[in-house]
Amino acid sequence: MASDFQGNVSRGVLQMVDSWGKLRDGYLHGTPFVLGLGSFSECIHADSPALGIKGRYCSVFSLDNKTRLRADADAKLRLAQASANVDIGLFTQYGTCIPDACTEADMEESLRIALDGRKKVTVACEALDDRPQFTSGDIAMISFLSVMLAVMATGTAADVYYRAATSSAPNLGVRFLLPFSAYTNLEKMFHVATESRPGVISCLHGMRVLSMTWVILGHQYVFDTLFSVNLKHLQKWTNRLVFQVIANASLSTDSFFFLSGLLVTYGVLKEIKRTGRVDIIMYYVHRIIRLTPPIAVVTLFLGTLFRFLASGPMAYYVTSMYTICSNKWWFDVLYVNNFLAFNETTNQITDCLGQCWYTAADTQMYLVAPLVLFPLAYSPAKGKILLYVVTLASAIIPAAVIYVNDFPPGSLIGGDENVDNSGYQKLVYYKPWCRMSAYVVGIWAGYIIFKQDSKKLHLSPMQVVSGWTVATFSALAALLGMWSYNQLIVEYDFDPMTQVLYGGLHRGVWCASLAWVVVACHCGYGGVVNDFLSHPTWQPLSRLTYSIYLVALPLQLLATFNLKDLVYFSHIDKIIHALGAVFISIVAAVLLSLTAEAPILGLEKLIFRRPGRGEDKPKPISPEGNKGHDNLAFTNDMTEKVDVEEENVIMDGVSSTLGEEAVTQF
Template structure:
């Protein structure tokens, strides 16, 4: 029995060790390692050696910070040389000397007592400095924090009214290089000057070591999953290619399951387009342009350090930047498209009874369409993004990595905007969560739309829209927050705006319900052209342009420092987004029914079809790629619009490539497998012999048809996602969506036969 007791004790110890190790090491940056290497005695020994070696001393000093260049243009940052510091690795006099990079915050206001007859107090508020310049520096610091909050990063946000002289709050961020076993205080005191003695004040922000990113269980999971995907892709592609080109067998007899991960077949599916009657071709252009708008907006938002922040701040609050500052409205574009496509692609195919009996497929299909790529993004954020590159300001990426390792489940199940809005993994995916939530609620409306009775459908659609608008209006007038993401006069209220309004399902749902209503209008006129007098069409266009112009003008007004009108803030928060959705819906109707002229021609060009098919993937992946590359930046970025646009082209290209890669390897195969699952379920539920009741047989056949339609329909609705900039709801019409789902039987290409 002794060995059994020993075995139990060993297992208990192993479990306890695993739990403790997980708590200590399952972070993006191993902070315990930073604590373990601190050794004051070893530090003194190494510093003595460094002082006696002028070249080695120069390496440490050279890798550290200088006085930031461009202080009068707002630059308060000098990052030193991150990689040069961590590259110091020498074996001298039986000791291993390595560099450690630390970021320190140095207040501009100091009271330094040099060894002179009298002290030299430095009071920035007494400086004869241009007040406007000082204020602009302060405004930029607050705006940068606010823009980071918009992406889900709340850790840097401070409720700071800054009532005193702005320069009194100015802080330099400097990078210093110290020996590995030293603290910044011990190293600076020994190598440079005695900071405590002369009254030099600073705060250590963080330190980094070579190899401080531990290998954690999440890395094992990622390697295993991606290795399995690679193996399945290799085997499936080999089977497909040999079957087609070596053995030259009949493709119609090929196993759909075995070729489900084939790069050849899935690539052909992604690049094949057909024109089916009833397609809303203009949606491809809308989705693509909206996604471009989102990505370029994030390019302006995610620069961690700017060398000329005053120039950036002046441009951002000017009228020239309106095309960027109104970019958050793009999200409402995708909400609207999602609602339109949901009704337009289902109303002609479903009845109340069959819809209710297939409701579980309705939800499961949607979940399987939006989750795979999002799950890949979560896995990348939790592992790969943290290891592929590195830089002096990696703390933001490491925080998001930790959030994904702890809160991945709330992202996968689309509830993170509710359960942990301040600790979101994949921060921009709050939109996906809201889109999925309104999709879950949509059957309350769709049930009456599928009744086939127009008066019931209109009643349900109008009641749903009015209920959301009324409820959100009451809530908005109760919370009384700002009316935008860039309101200089109300910087301190940014968290309230984001938590209570921007990430709130109730306040963001109205465009989706507007889309449901206009999707029903498009459904009613599916087979005939809407006849409108020319003056009515012109009137609708003027109204749509007026709504957009009003939103642009209001956005400009709230960017002014003197803006203070809570009533108008409440009105715009309540009605701006549904009004925008109505204007967008009219443009879509005008394009479909011939009242848009060159606008429809532009939006319906074939060049939009491929990027539109990838928009969901672009949206999901672009932000993580962008922030990781920006965090690896070694020097502050000099702001100019052309330079940001150039970076946008690089980020957009990379996002398209990554989106295509994972759509090919993950999204399309999952669609094929889920289609096979639905077909298998249909066969299992199908009776072995026909019932003598013809009505019952007819009803069973309808249910099975609905299951197949749900797969096609949801693909349409989700492609709207895949084509979005922020989104899960951007819609795609039947053809592109159907093409995305392999082997749905809708293809005209014989090489992609219907699933048997």
């Protein structure tokens, strides 16, 4: 191209040529399908005023045309095949730079002609001045966020005013505005209670935060690993035993299923003991009110404004995500994505919020939980028999599905074409009946803690040591037991016995170990473990885990979408990136909670009065001592303030598991 301009070559033109993607050094050691990304920044900033052109960066994707013989493939696109066992012809990506006078369609058509049908080609281009066009959905989202910001500002101002003007009480209209107060909501969000309270399982705070951090770390190893310059070196980095902490990180979701089952059980049984009944309608309505608004806000943001945040060679993924979120947002909002979002063609789940398969599965188990909990409450003998049957079924069902379909015994990070990982994901990993063992163990733990109530649990030193020993080795067996099979290059074929035993039992065994930790810590046998998990500093992050859960994965994807070059894979880099993702997710989670979670919880308490609430007398406290308390929207006069730590909170599963107080009362 530069030679075509002969003596009139400008610096801008040379920059366009220089920014072209070239076969990089160490190509055979890195990502085989990325020939070279080129220099995105140099291309889009290339400018030749004399010729009136600027640079336009294009990502070119080529896929072998299966209707043509493989022998017809262009030899130039297989230059690495002669020297290594690397097939780069099936799918390739490279970056190039063209004058902005040319369009995506022009580039695509020229490549189709040059390749003469040997490859299917698509092109995604971006210039410095290119910006996505605003749609009606974008404008609606901006309007919604603006209205919410205005309401929060007004609610905060009213809250500050009525705190100062203690001689007057807010009227009904202002009471419905005060739940939006950022002042009070931030105060409650970051409140730390240092004193212990009956009915509070304080060790759940630390367990919840650590499990969420584990989820984020596991995801961090997935997203940009395929774009590593040392991809061929991954086997060395990932075949060690300790890497099973990452390779088997799916157990972190079982931790949340366990916590959900525990808190729902304990909450329902405590409510029945206190009032003699459970409002079954509010049992379901409450969950919808608490979980749906944050999911809806994140989904709508991803389906509108999210695409404005990405730029670079990988930004084309945003278009795909934008399309999915625009068309399939209701999968997540209606909690059906674990059934409807699986794409039969790509064998991938294609809903907007991929992590919300968990919310869907947990909600489905929450819906049927009363069928087990009510017999436990009203007829304990029959209820325990039913729970034994359900426990047995929770192990048999996944084992049977795995054995019949010849699936791997767990989620594997590698394997050859004979390992049906996608089938396992579809029929086992996402399905509630194959994941309910963790939830059922949580029900057992919640029932045990409820029956123990305030009575002292007496265990001998030998029983305590035995309990901790068995729990530790059981957890390690579940976490590390797949080491021989769960590697990038599998050296052993799993046998039917491993499929059945590990596939059916490992999630329940993992959660049984967690159950011992919770019961031991709650009953005074936790020692330093309880001191660590129950430390008050976990509380603020524990309240935010639901919002963190919703925003972390999109933020991690956004970081990948904004990559300008390939990355170098190392464990230290992944840990640093994960910690960065945790910090940014906390900031985003605070904003989401202030917008769509805390105000909804406040409005719910104003609108709905559940049975027995009128009997609870709030403690009068001084205005100076209301740290972590509700504002005046929830008072009958200026001296009655309700402590959020002491009020009766419905424990509804995910909202309690992923962000509410570890309070175990209705």
